[in-house]
Amino acid sequence: MLDKPVRGFPLREFEERLERAQKLMSTNDLAGILLMSEPEVRYFSGFNTQFWQSPTRPWFLFVPAEKKPIAVIPEIGAILMRSTWIDDIRTWSAPCPKDDGISLLQDLLDPFSKSKARLGIMKGHETGLRMPLMDYERLMSSLPGVELVDATNMIRHLRMIKSVAEIEKIEHICKIASQTFEKAGKIFYKGQPLAEAFRAFRIECLTQGADDVPYLAGGADQGGYRDIISPPSNRPLQSGDILMFDTGATFDGYFCDFDRNYAVENVDDISRRAYDTLWRATEAGISAARPGISCQDLFQSMQNVISEMDDQGGEVGRYGHGLGMQLTEWPSHATFDETVLEENMVITLEPSLNYGEGRIMVHEENLVVQNGAPRLLSVRAEPEIPIIGFS
């Protein structure tokens, strides 16, 4: 197994995140931001637990314009939260449907209502409300003086730029996934049901050092796959299949997200050409991915190549995205996204194309944007589709 980066972050990391947030809050005249989603609570506190898998309990972190964040959380999380840098931890015995943290939040936020302050909440693209809508409405109606502002763009800007320690974690899980893909010829076999190939991949990825493999998608079909989000069937792998695996594995709460294509024993010309086109589109994206370019221009750099085979654009809706604490993060490499790349953004390049008879092919790499050429975090795919033969 690879040497692991240190888990967690030094105190300075959280202090810097808070400083950057408070600077933006000052610019935007915000008195605080109320957060309740897993990545954001973790980003500002270091609170890292799988317990979010249970939808039963809400968790809150309030980031004030001055001073440290305040946690308002179920009692069951108190010990873990006390191990973070957060001092002010307010808890209740949850679940408690009649008052799941609401009166604690009211006590905390009432002074802001009285002073007619502006508070931020995340309500924009790629967010959700991780608390009952009914409780949210009750909370807000009890704070009539608060002016609510969408803080999505502020948080998005903070989280898109990764620290050195964050990049280390993403790089580590990318290496683990790359090593797992290197074993493809050994863990997959002819006649293996696709579902068993998925199982073998997960086990190998854990063996190589992943903490978990929360996302694994793939497909396999004669001359090309047609769907990239279905669960695996029990159809056996067979000669002439194109096989694709796309994995979002994690280390210390950070994701990789890339895929690999394989031809089983042989490949038809059009699939070979599709692979080559995607590979060159990715190459164009790698060349283009420098500080200062917009995501829409980055999309176009890949689309210029893809259009050799497919000028419709695919149903994926974009050619890659941000990556980090979530499998997919802002920005999107798409015509609508004017985000300008900056140093230390971690992104995927994920061109896709549709070709003969409803087939789709996707290809994905992970990289960090830096001055000059980007640094690839995934081991670059072979320029020609690898043919795996089964003994």
Next chain:
Amino acid sequence: MLDKPVRGFPLREFEERLERAQKLMSTNDLAGILLMSEPEVRYFSGFNTQFWQSPTRPWFLFVPAEKKPIAVIPEIGAILMRSTWIDDIRTWSAPCPKDDGISLLQDLLDPFSKSKARLGIMKGHETGLRMPLMDYERLMSSLPGVELVDATNMIRHLRMIKSVAEIEKIEHICKIASQTFEKAGKIFYKGQPLAEAFRAFRIECLTQGADDVPYLAGGADQGGYRDIISPPSNRPLQSGDILMFDTGATFDGYFCDFDRNYAVENVDDISRRAYDTLWRATEAGISAARPGISCQDLFQSMQNVISEMDDQGGEVGRYGHGLGMQLTEWPSHATFDETVLEENMVITLEPSLNYGEGRIMVHEENLVVQNGAPRLLSVRAEPEIPIIGFS
């Protein structure tokens, strides 16, 4: 590996779910329910994908009071949705921040606004809003005639009662987890960092046939653990530890959720007593878990035993919960929950207690409520804490 139940469900299963829902909608004078959360969309459509891991795209299913559900989803999901029993599938190229399905929803729901209809949405306990709040507000303000009603209790009632096919899936993953726990003495070893024990458990659980292990929590410490939601440290397992693993593994989209405690080589008297108390509390819960009993009374049946050692109640906040498509589902075995158990509910019994010096112990089993004694889905834990010795 165990023989697997058939994946997916026969058409009749979805027809019955819809019939039951529409009967409740008729009783509650609802013209339709708009759903957007993974379990609910899957429950009514069979749409089963890990793609929900990406927060980028919203997915909608509208269940009308008559006729079949209508899917409003990103184009990338169209092929998979067409493989379900849903016929009316409306798609857009997502992500599209300016209009992520909103105008499609407006077209669909505008007639209900014009007719001043009552529509349901889930906004109660244990729910969240899986779309941007801003988009939700925009959608609803464009439907001024719609009277919105909280449909949480209706959906909760439907989903709490499991079908035979659902119970088969839960039983299967419970068997897999039970077999994994049986290997404890083989996969754990002295000096093994807890994080590596987690890895070994995940790999064994996959090897035994789990599709995935989305939730794995645990703890190990001298004479007892103090925290049950932290990620595993690299502290090596050692003589005198109490080791606990709690797993939410999945088969075909259904969860198990139970734990096991082990003493490493030896155990102190108070931990032995804590284990015995929890085991007997669970036994009391098993005896009590029959159709007609309320969850608060079920809680009390366990608390009567727990109070021998701990009359404060633990920070877990309840002594078990529902189980199925999510790791934790309604109801809660807690003083606030008046839900009455019915045949074919699948629940966990999960008493916990605090004992000397901040130590906590938890114990959990999974069962299906039926006429007469319940049927255990997990292989019952040993009545005395198992001592695992490392060679």
